[in-house]
Amino acid sequence: MKSAVYALAPLILFSWAVLLGVPFAGLLLLAWFCLSTYFGVWIFHEKSKDRAVFVALATGVVLAYYLHRAVGIV
Secondary structure, three states, rough: HHHHHHHHHHHHOHHHHHOEEEEHHHHHHHHHHHHHHHHHHHHEEEEEEEHHHHHHHHHHHHHHHOOOHHHHHO
């Protein structure tokens, strides 16, 4: 849960940038989510780097799929 909370905090705090139409804000937030998820899984859960990369990319892809319009991916 720590990893998810830390990874989603910037998305929640800076969601106004996406709503106002700041260019590339959605993609930057998605990249930040993937990076913070990677470090969270690697450090907090003490998993290998390979597993942390898989979890970060898998959750990033799922998040992008469900929020593709808000993120700016058509």
